[in-house]
Amino acid sequence: MSKKKKDYRIPQETIRRLGLYLRSLRKLQQQNFTVVSSSQITSHLNITSDQFRKDLSYFGSLGKRGVGYSVDKLIKHLERVLGVDAECKIIVVGVGKLGSALLAYPGFQNFNFRIVAAFDNDIGKIGRVWEGVKIENILNMEEVVRSLGVKLAILTVPADAAQQVAEKLVACGVRGILNFAPTNLNLPRGIYVLNVDMATELMFLTYFSRKNLAG
Amino acid sequence: MSKKKKDYRIPQETIRRLGLYLRSLRKLQQQNFTVVSSSQITSHLNITSDQFRKDLSYFGSLGKRGVGYSVDKLIKHLERVLGVDAECKIIVVGVGKLGSALLAYPGFQNFNFRIVAAFDNDIGKIGRVWEGVKIENILNMEEVVRSLGVKLAILTVPADAAQQVAEKLVACGVRGILNFAPTNLNLPRGIYVLNVDMATELMFLTYFSRKNLAG
DNA sequence: TGATGTGAATAACTTCACAGCG
DNA sequence: CGCTGTGAAGTTATTCACATCA
Known part of the structure; x- marks a missing residue:
């Protein structure tokens, strides 16, 4: 009791x-x-x-x-x-247009989230600093994620790379993934994935926004 | 029957x-x-x-x-x-970092969505063409939206402008809004809003990703 | 009195089990 | 025979109604 x-x-x-x-x-x-x-x-x-x-x-x-x-x-x-009473480290994997927009997203800080690293495989981006976050080589992901103890990742890589990258994230100790890649991730039990699938959301909206057109 | x-x-x-x-x-x-x-x-x-x-x-x-x-x-x-069997026109309102990332998002086309216009109030952006979409003055929104018959909008303006802009969208005939602004929109019945609130989603993930840490 | 806190009733959704049919 | 289609059963989530307490 x-x-x-x-x-x-x-x-x-x-x-x-x-x-x-x-x-x-x-x-x-x-x-x-x-x-x-x-x-x-x-x-x-x-x-x-x-x-x-x-x-x-x-x-x-x-x-x-x-x-x-x-x-x-x-x-x-x-x-x-x-579980957001202490600072919560997150990483962004895939620094394309969406990924870099999220690096700059101001809404995370208010809730104790801090983006501590970003990763990409594009040589042209690696080493640069965007929005105060250094873009690292995705090959170094394991080392960085382990040493910082990161448990949460935002995944913004192309759909065909998502599963592979997600598995690597899990191997590094990540336990939750906010997945923007439009594909389903198949991961072990105990790993939490939240899909943000914008095309699906738009279709969902389309369905309802067309109802009651007579009214 | x-x-x-x-x-x-x-x-x-x-x-x-x-x-x-x-x-x-x-x-x-x-x-x-x-x-x-x-x-x-x-x-x-x-x-x-x-x-x-x-x-x-x-x-x-x-x-x-x-x-x-x-x-x-x-x-x-x-x-x-x-309702996506014919081309479905959408607009993006607010061409900041997130808005412009969405302009370039490739996943919409596969499902018959086409971004037909984008709007901002920043003189520096108005008139430019990003990702094949012309950025228009938000003051002209009503005219453009009405003439094209747009029914769906992606809202990526700052939170404190979102309600006002959303009301204007509804007045122009928009019936569904994919809202990325971290604020609740208060709109008439029959208008459908889907909130994509990234900080909330991350908190949700945090909760679950911390469960069973003993395992 | 005016709010909270919560069991009980209701509603929404998913799973099951199997009938139906090519 | 295999896979679809669907009531019925089971589960999960929301709403209601009201006891509770400062």
């Missing part, structure tokens, strides 16, 4: 939403709120306050009934749950 | 997977397969063949029992269901 009451089944979607709550809380924090209600937190998100409280309940919550939540405490709590 | 047997409830996830099936079928088509089984189609995806057949069943399927599916026919069928 420890404080972890029933972690036996936490919905995946709950985990995904925690990041959104964190973003909302940061915004409220900047606006100098110190205590907020569940409705305030979810008011800018397309999420009900019921859903928010339910999500929080899986982790043992810290609200005060009749009052709300301490912004600072809840941020720390969510950061700890997600 | 028409052919649409029970579209009363098609899972959203089914729609999302149709795009993946399409990608798999294209690959098989290139390998000169003309008839394939559900297992072949899903073998490169992390999806069971049961799931595939169930998904297809919502639309009235065209397999032959004991044989499989005609690759060409199934591709046409899925394209029609998704």
Whole structure:
């Protein structure tokens, strides 16, 4: 009967939403709120306050009934749950147009992510520094990733190289991959892959955006 | 009792997977397969063949029992269901680093998407042609979008401009938005928004990639 | 009173098991 | 006989309703 009451089944979607709550809380924090209600937190998100409280309940919550939540405490709590309370090193593999755009993406820093290295196989790019990140030879990936203890990678190589590079990443100790290559990665259990497949997303959108055209 | 047997409830996830099936079928088509089984189609995806057949069943399927599916026919069928059987015009709004990377993204063309225009408010960019797409003044967006009849937009403007720009897009007739700005868009019912929030996705990954660290 | 926290009810989605048919 | 197609069963996730407590 420890404080972890029933972690036996936490919905995946709950985990995904925690990041959104964190973003909302940061915004409220900047606006100098110190205590907020569940409705305030979810008011800018397309999420009900019921859903928010339910999500929080899986982790043992810290609200005060009749009052709300301490912004600072809840941020720390969510950061700890997600594992982003300390700096989180990530690498970018494949410094093409998309990869280099991600090197410059400002949204990572706010959540304790830091891109510590980038890799490519193009001699013309290796050794250069983009957005404060040095582009390394992909042949040196294992050494760099191991020595820095990197656990997360953003994969932006061409589709036909993705599987091979992903396997190498896993061999170096990487445990999570944000995959922008439009191909499915086949990796051992325990390695987490999140596919960001823009063509598929667009098709998904197309389907819905064409419904009810009569209206 | 028409052919649409029970579209009363098609899972959203089914729609999302149709795009993946399409990608798999294209690959098989290139390998000169003309008839394939559900297992072949899903073998490169992390999806069971049961799931595939169930998904297809919502639309009235065209397999032959004991044989499989005609690759060409199934591709046409899925394209029609998704609404990507004819060329689908899209625009990119916000030609920063991410926006210009997406202008060059090769994966759209294979699925009949064509970026017909891009918009920015930076005088230095307006009038230039990147990746074969002319950058237009965002002030002219309404005119261009209306005259071309564009229904889909990729939004890559800064977060604090996103809501305002999105509203303008809707006013121009856009019905679906692929939103890369890390903010929630509040738009009328009937407008579909798909958020691609990279920091949130990374946090999601972080959570899972830290589980079972003892193993 | 006015918020949180949570079991119970409902809804959405997936898996199973097998009938149907070429 | 093999693979498709689909109800039924099972699982996962969301919503509701309300007890709880400062």
